[in-house]
Amino acid sequence: xxxxxxxxxxxxxxxxxxxxxxxxxxxxxxxxxxxxxxxxxxxxxxxxxxxxxxxxxxxxxxxxxxxxxxxxxxxxxxxxxxxxxxxxxxxxxxxxxxxxxxxxxxxxxxxxxxxxxxxxxxxxxxxxxxxxxxxxxxxxxxxxxxxxxxxxxxxxxxxxxxxxxxxxxxxxxxxxxxxxxxxxxxxxxxxxxxxxxxxxxxxxxxxxxxxxxxxxxxxxxxxxxxxxxxxxxxxxxxxxxxxxxxxxxxxxxxxxxxxxxxxxxxxxxxxxxx
Amino acid sequence: xxxxxxxxxxxxxxxxxxxxxxxxxxxxxxxxxxxxxxxxxxxxxxxxxxxxxxxxxxxxxxxxxxxxxxxxxxxxxxxxxxxxxxxxxxxxxxxxxxxxxxxxxxxxxxxxxxxxxxxxxxxxxxxxxxxxxxxxxxxxxxxxxxxxxxxxxxxxxxxxxxxxxxxxxxxxxxxxxxxxxxxxxxxxxxxxxxxxxxxxxxxxxxxxxxxxxxxxxxxxxxxxxxxxxxxxxxxxxxxxxxxxxxxxxxxxxxxxxxxxxxxxxxxxxxxxxxxxxxxxxxxxxxxxxx
Numbered sequence: 001x002x003x004x005x006x007x008x009x010x011x012x013x014x015x016x017x018x019x020x021x022x023x024x025x026x027x028x029x030x031x032x033x034x035x036x037x038x039x040x041x042x043x044x045x046x047x048x049x050x051x052x053x054x055x056x057x058x059x060x061x062x063x064x065x066x067x068x069x070x071x072x073x074x075x076x077x078x079x080x081x082x083x084x085x086x087x088x089x090x091x092x093x094x095x096x097x098x099x100x101x102x103x104x105x106x107x108x109x110x111x112x113x114x115x116x117x118x119x120x121x122x123x124x125x126x127x128x129x130x131x132x133x134x135x136x137x138x139x140x141x142x143x144x145x146x147x148x149x150x151x152x153x154x155x156x157x158x159x160x161x162x163x164x165x166x167x168x169x170x171x172x173x174x175x176x177x178x179x180x181x182x183x184x185x186x187x188x189x190x191x192x193x194x195x196x197x198x199x200x201x202x203x204x205x206x207x208x209x210x211x212x213x214x215x216x217x218x219x220x221x222x223x224x225x226x227x228x229x230x231x232x233x234x235x236x237x238x239x240x241x242x243x244x245x246x247x248x249x250x251x252x253x254x255x256x257x258x259x260x261x262x263x264x265x266x267x268x269x270x271x272x273x274x
Numbered sequence: 275x276x277x278x279x280x281x282x283x284x285x286x287x288x289x290x291x292x293x294x295x296x297x298x299x300x301x302x303x304x305x306x307x308x309x310x311x312x313x314x315x316x317x318x319x320x321x322x323x324x325x326x327x328x329x330x331x332x333x334x335x336x337x338x339x340x341x342x343x344x345x346x347x348x349x350x351x352x353x354x355x356x357x358x359x360x361x362x363x364x365x366x367x368x369x370x371x372x373x374x375x376x377x378x379x380x381x382x383x384x385x386x387x388x389x390x391x392x393x394x395x396x397x398x399x400x401x402x403x404x405x406x407x408x409x410x411x412x413x414x415x416x417x418x419x420x421x422x423x424x425x426x427x428x429x430x431x432x433x434x435x436x437x438x439x440x441x442x443x444x445x446x447x448x449x450x451x452x453x454x455x456x457x458x459x460x461x462x463x464x465x466x467x468x469x470x471x472x473x474x475x476x477x478x479x480x481x482x483x484x485x486x487x488x489x490x491x492x493x494x495x496x497x498x499x500x501x502x503x504x505x506x507x508x509x510x511x512x513x514x515x516x517x518x519x520x521x522x523x524x525x526x527x528x529x530x531x532x533x534x535x536x537x538x539x540x541x542x543x544x545x546x547x548x549x550x551x552x553x554x555x556x557x558x559x560x561x562x563x564x
Contacts, residue, residue: 006374007457008467013370017382020363024435025389028400031410035403074313077306087303095550096314101489102542102549103317104496106516107535110523111317114324121320146313178298207393210498210516214523227395231503234399239408246399250392257391261384 029250036247039240047244056226057248063137063225064205067144071201074145075152076194082153083160097153100146105210112143113215135217140225143211148201155197159190192267196260203256207249318539325536328529336533344510345518346537348426352514353494356433360490361483364441369471371442372449373457386442394436398503401432424506429514432500437493444486448479451560481556485549492545496538 036044047053081087082094100108114120116134118127126133133139163186171181209227216223226249233242326333336342370376371383389397403409405422415422422428452475460470476483498516505512513521515538522531 007454007461007470009369009471010374010376012467013366014374014376016366017363017370017386020366020438021385024431024438028397028404028435031404032396032400034410035408074306074309077302078310081302081306085299085303087307089307091550093307093310095546096310098546098549099314099318099542102492102496102545104492104498104516104538104542106498106519107321107496107538107542108317110519110531110535111321114320114528115316121316146317149313178296203391207391207396209393209395209502214520227393227499230395230399234402234503239403242399243403246396249396253391253393253396257384257388260391 032243032246032250035239035243039244043240044244044247047241048248052220052224053226053229053245053248055221056224056229056245059137059140059223060206060225060227063140064144064202066141067148067205068198068202070141070145071149071152072194072198075149075197075201076156076190078149079153079156079160083157098150100148101150105147105208106214108146108211109143109214112146112211113139116142116215134215135219135223137223139215139217140212140223143215144205144208147208147211148204151200151204152194152197155193155200156190159193163189192263196263196267199256199260199263203253203260206252206256318543321532321535321539324528324532332529333533333536336530337537339530341510341513342515342518342522342530342534345513345515345534348429348513349495349515351426352429352433353491355430356437356494357487357491359434360438361441361487363438364443364445364486364490365471365483367442368445368449369475372446373454383446387439389435389437390439394497394499394501395503397435398432398500401428401435401500401504405431423504424508424512426512428504429501429512432504433494433497436497436500437490440490440493441483441486444482444489445479448482448556448560449475452478478559479556481552481559485552485556488545488548488552492542495541 039047078093078097082090082097113134116123116126116139118124118134120134123134131138133142167185168181171185176184207227209225209231212225213228216225216228218224218228226245230242230245230249233239233245325336337346367382367386371379402423405411405415405428407416407423409423422431456474456478457470460474461467465473495514496516497514498520501514502517502520505514505517507513507517507521509521515534519531519534519538522534
C-alpha cells in the first residue's frame with residue numbers, strides 16, 4: 001500500500017456545514033434582502049435617507065471612528081506591555097483583555113452608564129469640569145471603545161510576540177532614537193495587523209447595540225444610533241423602514257467584512273514573504 | 275565608529291534589552307496598566323458594589339424574584355439547546371475545512387465568521403422577515419397556525435445564528451496546527467472516520483473545543499440585541515436575563531438590575547478563567563507534539 005489515504009467524512013461534514021449555514025444564516029439574510037427589495041429603489045432611498053436616518057448614520061460612524069482611534073492607541077499600548085514587559089499581574093491582565101467579549105453587552109451598558117451619570121463614580125469628577133459623558137456622544141464613544149478593544153489587542157499581540165528584535169537592536173546601535181525605532185522599524189511591521197484589528201473594531205462599533213443604548217440617551221437627531229432606530233421602527237410596526245435601515249447596516253457590515261479579509265490576506269502575504 | 279562610542283552603544287543595548295530599564299518602560303506600564311485597571315476593573319467593581327450595597331439578604335431576595343428567576347431559567351435553557359448544536363456544527367465545519375482540500379475552502383472559512391460581522395440587531399430583524407407574520411414564511415406559518423416569532427423557539431433560532439462561529443473558530447487553528455498525519459495513520463490501520471475523530475483527533479483538540487464551547491455559551495447567555503428583536507419581551511415568559519436587566523434598569527429598579535447583572539458578570543469572569551486555562555493547555559498540547 002502506498003500514498004496518503006483520504007480522511008473520510010468530507011461529504012457528511014461539508015454537507016452539514018453548508019445546510020446549517022444556509023438555514024441559520026443565509027436564509028434569514030435573504031429574507032431581509034427580499035423584504036428590502038420589495039420596496040423598490042426609489043422608496044428604499046427615500047426611506048433610508050430621511051433626516052432622522054441620516055443623523056443616526058452620522059452619529060454611529062463618527063462615534064465608531066473616535067472609538068477605533070482610541071483603541072488603536074490603547075490597544076497597541078496594551079499589546080506592547082503584555083508582550084514586552086514582565087510585571088506583576090501580567091497573566092491576569094492578559095486574560096482580562098477579553099472581558100468585553102465575555103461580558104454581556106447589556107451588563108456593560110448598565111455598568112458604564114452608572115459610572116458616568118453626573119453623580120456616578122467617574123461622572124462626579126467630570127461634571128464640574130463641564131464634561132458630559134452619559135447621554136451624550138462621548139458616552140457612545142466609550143461604550144463602543146469598551147466592547148471593541150479586544151479586537152485590536154488580539155490582532156497586534158501575536159505579531160509583536162513573533163517580531164525579530166535584532167533589527168531594533170541594530171537600529172539602536174546605529175544611533176536611532178526610540179521614536180525613530182518605533183516609527184521606522186516596529187510600526188511598519190505592525191501596520192497590517194493593526195489595521196485589520198482596527199477594521200474589526202470599527203465594524204463591531206458600527207453594529208454595537210446593547211452597550212450603547214443605555215448610555216446614549218437616545219435623543220432623536222442627536223444621540224441616536226442606527227441599530228436603535230431600526231428597533232424603534234419595528235416597535236412602531238414600520239417594517240419597510242426597519243428593513244431599509246437593516247439593509248444599510250448589512251451593507252456596512254459586508255464592506256467591513258471585505259476590508260478585514262483583504263487586510264488579512266495582505267498581512268498573510270507579508271508574513272509569508274518575510 | 276570610535277571605540278568609546280561603540281562601547282557606549284553596547285552598554286546601552288545591555289542596559290536596554292535584558293532589563294528594559296528605561297523611562298519608557300515605567301511610563302507605559304503605569305499608563306497602560308492604570309488605564310486598563312480603570313477600563314476593566316471599574317465596570318466590574320460597580321456591578322458588584324451596586325448589587326451588594328444593601329446586603330446579602332436583599333441581594334438574594336432580588337435574584338429569586340419570580341421574573342428574574344424565570345429569566346435565569348430561560349437563559350440556561352437557551353444555552354442547553356444552542357451550545358450543543360453549535361458544537362456539532364463547529365466540529366463538522368472544522369473537520370471539513372482542516373482535514374480536506376476542496377475548491378472554495380478558504381471562502382467557506384471566511385463565511386463561517388460572517389455572523390460575527392453583523393450587528394445582532396440585523397440578525398434579529400432578518401429572522402423577523404423570515405418567520406414573522408409579514409416575513410417570507412409568514413403566510414405559510416399562519417396557514418398552518420405556527421407561531422415562531424416572539425416565542426421561546428425564536429430566541430433559540432436567533433441565538434444559533436449569532437453564536438454559530440465560536441466553536442469552529444476555536445477548532446480550526448488548533449486542528450490546522452495538529453496536521454493530518456495521525457488521522458491518516460489511523461485510517462490506514464483500518465479505523466473508521468468516527469473512530470479516528472473520537473480516539474485520535476479529539477484528544478488533541480479537547481482544550482480548544484472547551485474554550486470554543488465556553489465562549490459560545492457566554493455569548494448565548496449574554497446575547498441582547500438579536501434576542502431583543504425576536505423575543506417580544508413578555509415578562510416571565512420570553513425575557514432572558516439580558517432583557518430582564520434592561521427591564522429592571524428602565525423601571526429604576528437598580529438593585530434588581532444589578533443583582534441580575536452580577537450573575538452574568540460572574541459567568542463572564544468564570545468564562546475568562548476557563549478560556550485562559552484551556553488556551554494554555556491547548557498551546558501546550560501543540561508544543562509537546564510540534
